Amino acid sequence: MSKWNMYLAAFLSVVLLAAGCQQSISHSEAAEDSSAHFPAFLVGTWKAETSPWQVTLGPGGTVVSAVGSNGIPMPIAEGRTHQAGSLPGEFIYMEFGSCSANYDPKRRNLSVDINVDLINIHAAAGELDMYMQYHLKGPVFEDNRRWRATWWYMSGTPEGARLDPNEITYDVLLFNKL
Numbered sequence: 366m367s368k369w370n371m372y373l374a375a376f377l378s379v380v381l382l383a384a385g386c387q388q389s390i391s392h393s394e395a396a397e398d399s400s401a402h403f404p405a406f407l408v409g410t411w412k413a414e415t416s417p418w419q420v421t422l423g424p425g426g427t428v429v430s431a432v433g434s435n436g437i438p439m440p441i442a443e444g445r446t447h448q449a450g451s452l453p454g455e456f457i458y459m460e461f462g463s464c465s466a467n468y469d470p471k472r473r474n475l476s477v478d479i480n481v482d483l484i485n486i487h488a489a490a491g492e493l494d495m496y497m498q499y500h501l502k503g504p505v506f507e508d509n510r511r512w513r514a515t516w517w518y519m520s521g522t523p524e525g526a527r528l529d530p531n532e533i534t535y536d537v538l539l540f541n542k543l
Contacts, residue, residue, distance in 0.1 A: 403422075403424070403425055403426035403466065403468060404468060404470070404509075405424075406509040406542075407422055407426075407466070407468060407475060407505070407509075408422055408423060408424055409421065409422065409542055409543065410542070410543045411512055411540040411541070411542055411543070412540060412541055412543055413538040413539065413540050414538070414539045414540070414541060415538065415539070416434055416516075416536070416538050417432055417433070417434055417435065417436030418431075418432065418433065418434060418501075418516065418538055418540070419431065419432040420432075420477055420501065420540070422466050422477075426465075426466040426467070426468070427466070428464040428465070428466050428477060428479065431477075431479060433499070434516075443461055443462060443463055443464060444460075444461065444462075445460075445461055446458065446459065446460050446461070447459045447461070450487075454487065454489070455487055455488050455489060456487050457484060457485070457486050457487070458483075458484070458485040458487075459481050459483065459484050459485075460481070460482050460483040460484075461479075461480070461481055461482065462480035462481065462482035463478075463480050464477070464478065464479045464480065465477070465478050468505075472504065473504050473505045473506075473507075474502065474503065474504055474505070475502070475503065475504075475505050475512055475514070476500065476501065476502035476503075477500075477501040477502075477514075478498065478499070478500055478501075479498070479499040480496070480497075480498050480499075481496060481497045481498075481499075482496055483496060484496060484497060493522070494522060494523055495520055495521060495522045495523075496520060496521060496522075496523075497518055497519070497520040498518060498519045498520070499516070499517075499518045500515075500516065500517050500518065500519075501514040501515070501516050501538070502514055502515055503515050503537075509542075510541060510542045511539060511540065511541055511542070512539075512540040512542075513537060513538075513539050513540075514537070514538050514540060515535055515536070515537050515538075516535070516536045516537075516538055517533055517534065517535045517536070518533070518534075519533070
């Protein structure tokens with residue numbers, strides 16, 4: 366296992382993501398009409414059926430909070446930091462970046478993007494700086510209460526090393542509005 370994969374595996378075992386961010390919605394090009402807005406039926410908490418994933422969307426399309434695949438909630442506003450770790454000298458420090466919720470009414474497509482601009486991992490094997498981008502994207506059902514989203518993430522290092530696209534995990538999750 367390469368050093369990069371070892372650090373990535375260590376990071377993912379510590380915390381995959383559980384972040385909340387605050388940012389106004391930016392509408393997709395399909396919603397160019399000036400009367401376009403973030404629909405009220407999307408506001409609220411969306412919980413995945415087979416995963417700890419949970420996303421709370423606010424009025425205007427803000428991403429209020431999220432719980433990632435590890436199930437640990439960390440409501441952190443954009444630009445905030447978080448540090449976690451249970452072993453002496455081993456921890457992860459994160460700086461959260463922008464988050465956005467976008468809705469395309471023509472396709473009934475909802476997408477949520479969460480950016481972790483800096484992840485600093487301190488482990489027994491060494492230290493690593495990286496970033497991660499999380500994506501949830503897919504159609505909202507006609508009943509406005511279910512959302513089938515494909516979840517994936519991208520990561521890399523400030524030096525330009527990126528996760529091999531062949532190692533990216535895609536998962537389809539069914540969310541229900543609580």
